């Protein structure tokens with residue numbers, strides 16, 4: 138058996154071994170409060186997406202702050218949340234196939250479970266499984282409001298699918314999901330993206346209600362769009378994920394949230410004067426949205442990440458960096474970086490408060 142050497146609460150930040158996924162608790166808790174306050178003031182519910190943090194520890198903090206439940210992308214994520222005590226999970230995604238569907242419906246014995254659908258055969262499969270299991274699943278019909286990723290078109294295709302859901306035993310038609318994707322506030326201001334996606338959402342709601350099906354739930358939006366969507370009178374819940382920690386890519390767009398997540402690395406070699414090599418690489422830091430940003434080390438920049446080596450180029454005073462020195466890095470994409478780690482090291486005012494397992498890490502089935 139291998140042993141994971143985990144530090145004890147009370148350990149100073151400087152003594153936590155590297156690479157370490159560190160969360161500033163004050164900053165993350167403040168982000169949770171900031172979104173919740175906005176939701177409360179705008180009469181819309183928060184249903185944060187756990188694809189970012191992948192941990193019931195954070196989901197329960199979000200619920201404690203006032204969230205009505207959470208979203209998950211995968212059955213595996215939903216299972217990890219329910220196992221950790223989360224009572225209300227919407228799988229804001231299509232769940233298909235003979236292995237996943239029974240797992241999804243079985244969860245309904247232990248929590249309130251919802252799912253998004255966009256295909257009649259999938260509705261049939263969910264209904265059969267839920268009836269067999271003797272449970273009821275809440276269903277949102279996913280409407281393609283912008284990104285052509287999933288969803289049916291507003292109008293007759295949406296109504297047809299709603300009718301199918303409403304007529305299916307074991308399923309409860311709750312409403313509509315319309316996820317518009319990442320649209321920066323700048324693009325929202327400069328283009329008519331908001332009117333287009335909100336227009337599609339409105340068209341779907343009107344068509345479904347005219348057909349006689351009340352739309353109680355309208356769910357959508359993320360960290361960059363929650364204001365535009367959440368202030369619409371028919372949108373009932375927002376699904377923000379990244380806001381909890383923010384990251385390098387999203388940060389500049391949503392200044393109301395603070396970067397709360399860093400990865401601490403350590404210099405392991407100084408092969409030449411203009412280069413330090415860190416004990417971090419592609420196995421502990423994602424680069425799908427760009428190379429991480431070096432915090433508070435003027436003159437130091439990540440040049441490249443290999444599997445287990447982080448190449449840091451050094452200029453000016455950064456050339457004083459020595460083997461054993463620590464460097465704090467801001468990931469450009471938090472979600473994919475978190476998925477590489479097994480624990481959060483949660484720090485308050487420089488002292489470790491909690492070591493939190495990332496139980497939904499890698500739960501992509």
Ligand SMILES: Cc1ncc(COP(=O)(O)O)c(C=O)c1O
Nearest residue numbers: 229316358359360376377378379
């Ligand atoms: C269905 C769904 N809801 C909400 C989100 C919001 O995420 P974020 O706040 O990270 O943009 C996403 C992101 O991929 C998503 O796929």
